[in-house]
Amino acid sequence: MAYYDFKCESCGHSFEVKTSPHDLDKVQCPQCEGKSLKRIYGHFGMFVRMGKYSGTSGPRQGPGSEPPVPPACLDCSRSG
Numbered sequence: 001m002a003y004y005d006f007k008c009e010s011c012g013h014s015f016e017v018k019t020s021p022h023d024l025d026k027v028q029c030p031q032c033e034g035k036s037l038k039r040i041y042g043h044f045g046m047f048v049r050m051g052k053y054s055g056t057s058g059p060r061q062g063p064g065s066e067p068p069v070p071p072a073c074l075d076c077s078r079s080g
């Protein structure tokens with residue numbers, strides 16, 4: 001059993017239903033008993049956590065920050 005968010009396209013009523021994935025087609029609007037429902041997936045975004053980008057100490061590679069560039073490549077100049 002899991003929670004699913006729906007929005008009724010008939011009356012615009014949004015509601016949450018606790019059901020199994022196999023019974024999703026049986027869900028109907030509790031307000032107008034309509035069956036033209038639209039799934040709302042907004043809640044999934046709340047479970048995604050960007051844990052790797054916490055903290056501000058030290059250089060980090062990621063969106064918005066450039067990777068650290070070494071000041072010089074000593075080995076390259078020696079062997080070349």
Ligand SMILES: [Zn+2]
Pocket residue numbers: 008009010011012013029030031032033034
């Ligand atoms: Zn409805």
